[in-house]
Amino acid sequence: MTTPPEHYDRLLAAHYTWMLGSDIHANARDQAELLRRLGVQSEADEDAAIDLGSGPGPQTLALAHLGFSSVTAVDTSRALLDELAGHAKTAGVADVVRTLHADLRDALPRVAGPATAAVIVCMGDTLTHLPGPADVRALLKDMTHALRPGGHVVVTYRDLTGELRGEGRFLPVRSTEDRLLTCFLEYVDDDTVMVHDLLHTRTEGEWHLQVGSYPKLRLAADWLTDEALRAGLEVRHSAVGPRGMRVLHAVKPVEGPITPHA
Known part of the structure; x- marks a missing residue:
């Protein structure tokens, strides 16, 4: 992890x-x-x-x-x-x-x-x-x-602590003309939620995707x-x-x- x-x-x-x-x-x-x-x-x-x-x-x-x-x-x-x-x-x-x-x-x-x-x-x-x-x-x-x-x-x-469901788990963080960050939540147990980040960046007209996940309390x-x-x-x-x-x-x-x- x-x-x-x-x-x-x-x-x-x-x-x-x-x-x-x-x-x-x-x-x-x-x-x-x-x-x-x-x-x-x-x-x-x-x-x-x-x-x-x-x-x-x-x-x-x-x-x-x-x-x-x-x-x-x-x-x-x-x-x-x-x-x-x-x-x-x-x-x-x-x-x-x-x-x-x-x-x-x-x-x-x-x-x-x-x-x-x-x-x-x-x-x-x-x-x-x-x-x-x-x-x-x-x-x-x-x-x-x-x-x-x-x-x-x-x-x-x-x-x-309040569990989001369905599409509500997808949270836009910020977007500009060359960057877009969205995350979605995966509930692991009563203490932990996994945050999955999807970062799109545009360089020379092309979009590139980076992803990563980490736990939050x-x-x-x-x-x-x-x-x-x-x-x-x-x-x-x-x-x-x-x-x-x-x-x-x-x-x-x-x-x-x-x-x-x-």
Whole structure:
């Protein structure tokens, strides 16, 4: 089975910014506005932010524009991190941004000491790329450990627990005159859906097809909220946000434990 990092390296990384609409800086402004509405902002001169699954950098740039003194971007794709570095230079925030080519599951202890991070984001459906629910639980615990009291976690993801049927499983991603990306979903079990990508590109008047598949987790909103509570976070917001993505916003309490749902 192709893993999500392998699928991105082989197929999607070269087209990811195009998938987002081609203007990474406009996308970054949208992400900054979302974070601002959630109350995420720098409050001190040495506030550090971490972007898990940064891709080409819309969230990383957003955090830099929100005033964080350092933003660490973590991704499994070297190509996307290199692209991000170029965008950071164009945006004038290269001195704030640093990149780390690493697996999300072991990155936090490498980039943040206990109770040091002001904000950790894991956005753009990155969380569903983890191998299983146990990995999500472990990452939430690592986030809580790395956050300072009062620090923020923001996650955006697609809730794939509702099964689409028939033609509804075919989802257009984006199309322009020289590129067309469509995917369809195959439901494997209660935890996993296989995403099959069909990418058509036109070169010198001829269309070429590339295909690839990778697994995604089916994360229910109530389950993720409960796991965040069990990890010691206070959930402040969980709802459908822009482009149909669910948004989870949580904060590490300043004092006292959080009691999880039964």
